[in-house]
Amino acid sequence: MKKMTGIFLSLLFAISLAACGAKAPAGEDVKEETKAEDMNNEKKDEEKKKDDTSAKTDLNVFAAASMTESLEELKAVFEDENPGINLVFNFDSSGTLKTQIAEGAACDVFISAAKKQMDELDPNRASKASNITIDSNTRFDLLENEVVLAVRKNSDKDIRSFDDIKKDKVKTIALGNADVPVGQYSESLLKNMGIWERIQDKISFGSNVKEVTSWISEGAVDCGIIYSTDAKAAGLRIVATANPDMLDRKVVYSAALIENSPNREASEKFLEFLKSDRAMEVFAQYGFKSAS
Structure with missing residues (x-):
């Protein structure tokens, strides 16, 4: 009888140990739940970022290299006022930019450091029409330089x-x-x-x-x-x-919307922003003068 009782107690003890081993400590359960929750939140954040990015309009602005510093500073101001628009700049010589536009590069707004390059894309002034042109009605003289x-x-x-x-x-x-x-x-x-x-x-x-x-x-x-x-x-x-007499002409920067731009509304907002007092303040800090 004592032997049977001993065997029974041993089996009961073994079952108790197995049950204890199968059950994870309470602390580990909390950790696993927290980890799963963190992963879920990260996934939601990533999805939100994707949604925010996809909701924005990329506005491609081709601008004379001499405007790099001033436009980079104005980028944050404009995007803060227009959260649905993301400015994408391409800075180079106006001649290079004009050629890229004429060859079909994705561009919404062109800002040239001379009228010559703008004229070559203007259907009202170009001697030889290009397949891609500016919208002449949106063209204006923006700045002067020296x-x-x-x-x-x-x-x-x-x-x-x-x-x-x-x-x-x-x-x-x-x-x-x-x-x-x-x-x-x-x-x-x-x-x-x-x-x-x-x-x-x-x-x-x-x-x-x-x-x-x-x-x-x-x-x-x-x-x-x-x-x-x-x-x-x-x-x-x-x-x-150099004074204008030495050059035969003033150094004038022109801006215009590209005729076939798929982002016309955003482009018009940016062109209007360039004329604003806030934009002119920044341009003046870098030594530009208003052309108006």
Whole structure:
């Protein structure tokens, strides 16, 4: 009898141990529930982000490279006022941008640093019509800039005027190439001065104004002709400023909506924003002047 009782107690003890082992501690249950809840919340957050992104309109803005700093600052302001629109910038020379647009690149708004490139996409002014054009009714003159001769802050070349470019003290000078507005302004200026042909062996041509500015900043050249806004943004020293008579024309930036833009409403909002007092305040901080 004692033997049977012992066996019974042993079996009962073994069953109790098995039951205890099968049941997870209460703390682990809480951890598993918390982990599952966290994963569920993360999934909801990811889905919300996707919904927010998909709900926004990507507005493709092709703008002259010299507007990089000012437009990047205005991006946050505009998107805060228009939460359903996401600005996507493409900065380069106006000539390059014009070509990209004409070849079918996705673009909603074009801002050119010269009227020439805008004219070439304007059906009312282009000598040869392009398949893709601007909407002439939305075109307007936005800003004015200045063409300057700039050197590094610590330059010891004693360069003080455009006339110094032809002198021996200037060994190298950076200019924008022929399809870049700042290059076209520079060529016009130097031809009007009668020194264009004389300085050809000194010239290094850049693909856009930012490249020219970079060469001056790095000391790769003795000086360069760029916009005053780029010189100020890069911390360069301006030694001479060209007046409109020296250039035959003002440096005017034009803006317009692309005719076949699928985002017309958003584009019109952005064009109106560019004319606003808030936008003009930022442009002025970078050295631009209103063209109106």
